[in-house]
Amino acid sequence: MLLGVNIDHVATLRNARGGIDPDPLLASKICEQNGATSITTHLREDRRHIKDNDVAIISKEISTRLNLEMAVTTEMGEIALKINPHSVCLVPEKRQEVTTEGGLNVAGQLNKIINFITPLKEAGIVVSLFIDPCEEQVIASAKTGAEFIELHTGKYSLAYGSLDEEKEFNNLLHASKIAQHYGLKVNAGHGLNYQNVHRMHEIPNLYELNIGHSIISRAIFSGLDNAVKEMYELVK
Ligand code: PXP
Secondary structure (H helix, E strand, C coil): CEEEEECHHHHHHHHHHCCCCCCHHHHHHHHHHCCCCEEEEECCCCCCCCCHHHHHHHHHHCCCEEEEEECCCHHHHHHHHHHCCCEEEECCCCCCCCCCCCCCCCHHHHHHHHHHHHHHHHCCCEEEEEECCCHHHHHHHHHHCCCEEEEECHHHHHHCCCCCHHHHHHHHHHHHHHHHHCCCEEEEECCCCCCCHHHHHHCCCCCEEEECHHHHHHHHHHCHHHHHHHHHHHHC
């Protein structure tokens, strides 16, 4: 299993002062040097953390893969075609949310998603859909022609250690099995941390985990290199 690191949180801290520190590009390089196989940036409509210039620079300077998370909007489609990242991960976006709260409703907008991803695929960009672990969304995702889904692990992460853990974990397991049956490759992420990540190994053939908040939080105390190394060892 591979580890992708979401470095948006570094940009959030930088933007708090409006200066240049901490630098998301330097963070990306440290992540790569310590085991990350991809760097995720979520270019939000309101640009509250990562900004256009960050994405442009990171896409040129990193040596692993850039995974551009974005909403299904005309503006973001155009930016993706210009930046040409290795992959895009399509997410729902609400202005007021603190983080991506739920998965993309693929089943409810199947034609829109198909039309949106067609030019991206034609440009050679790998497309992933961030969805909740539910059968309806998995089957709809398979119909879009996307190569990957990313299963939203938020509910599992929140339920970890509680009576609901097993139910939420089984939803992920079941969704992943169905997805692979339909030929989709499966990533997962959201809310994963140093305690709860170990159960991802019980889900066969997960390709990559995308993790941000817990790694950047730990980095404050132990340094980004150690925080990434430690998560890399757990994921590996
Ligand atoms: N995957 C997706 C699609 C996300 O939106 C996020 C959060 O930005 C993550 C993974 C990483 O989540 P976390 O920061 O909780 O590790």
